[in-house]
Amino acid sequence: MTIQDLTPALDEDRIADAALAEILFSPEGVQDPYPRYRTLRETRPVHHSKLGMWVFTSYDDVLAMLRDKAVGKNVEGFMHGRFGGQWQEHAALRRMGTSMLWANPPEHTRLRRLAGKSFTGAMVERLRDRIQHTLDELLDPIAEAGGGDIVNDVCYPLPLYTVADLLGMPREEAPALREPMRNFQRTFELGLTAQELREADEGAQFSDDYFADLIDRKRRQPGDDLVSALIAITDAESGRLSPIELIGMCNMVIGAGFETTTHMLGNGVRAFAQHPAEAHRLRADMSLLDSAIDEVIRYDAPVQIVVRTLTEPRTVGGVQIEAPAQLILGIGAANHDPAHVSRPEEFRIDRRETASVSFGAGIHTCMGWRLAKLQAEVFHSTMLRRFSAFDLQEQPVYRPRLTLRGVESLRIAVVNA
Structure with missing residues (x-):
């Protein structure tokens, strides 16, 4: 093999590395990763x-890897590779090490079985009317003012209050968790500064302490909520959730339940628009x-x-790993692979093509x-029913993160229907 034979492959590697670097580390790549x-x-x-x-x-390759039983989570190896042998000294990283999100079978199977016994479709559906009522109240000021910051005034509090209701948290206590959880979730990003890790540790400790207290309150006075159900649930094969596992479940639900949904709605x-x-x-x-919500996602x-x-x-893909x-x-x-989605850069609400891998x-x-x-269905149907038009008042600016993608704010003008 000559150097001429190697040059095309080397060029392709350089092109791919440059595209990946832009996606992960450049403002332009964060704003619009899809061409990269x-x-x-x-x-x-x-x-x-x-x-x-x-x-x-x-x-095809992403879906195959998601489904492959040989593809899992190696929290020890991943954390050690990123943060060194002292990673367990950090509260944020320790949490990731004990989370169901990072577990493999059989531990993942056990935790998911126990959570699934409590977090049921029926429990979710019972929240529909409450979600609608909350959304109507949040949209009233937007309607009266003819617009506003839809992300921070509606898309953020709606899922936060919804998950608080699900867990059995008093709503007035929920906003205090926003910044600690957002700081903790920086650990999901591949680029993490020392200052961001300190803030993530502080956020993790804050929410750990909060949920330890909430669980203690629910032990003394259980209610019709997910935390009470998780405390009470038991399984002949899987046993019960330990105190650390209970706190981990609460953190997982609040973290995944409001931040990603906020971004999805925004x-x-x-x-x-x-x-x-x-x-x-x-x-x-x-x-x-239904197809419109799938397209949004x-x-x-x-x-x-x-x-x-x-x-x-x-x-x-013909490559040995x-x-x-x-x-x-x-x-x-x-989700933008043209082999499965025709003209993927177009937004079309009537698509009936391959299901996305967003979940x-x-x-x-x-x-x-x-x-x-459910929240997306209620939110978008209500927005379209209440407003005959809504227009962007500024160019959206995405947060400087890639793993969790969403805008910092989104000011819109609305025309009431």
């Missing part, structure tokens, strides 16, 4: 990056609501990447997908 995903997918859909991690950007408003013809179509035909997913560990050798290997699975990239797949499929979709 396309470059990666067309150049190196299975790419061994300079970070030492394998990056997947095609739909990203959806942006999509409808920038595609008014699609908003008009849905107003005229609400039978399209596909078009600009609130979770863009997930990290996994490969424990057995695999050949993916030795184990163990750290993987970056491109959820946002897979994951396999054993780590998001447990809260029903609650997220």
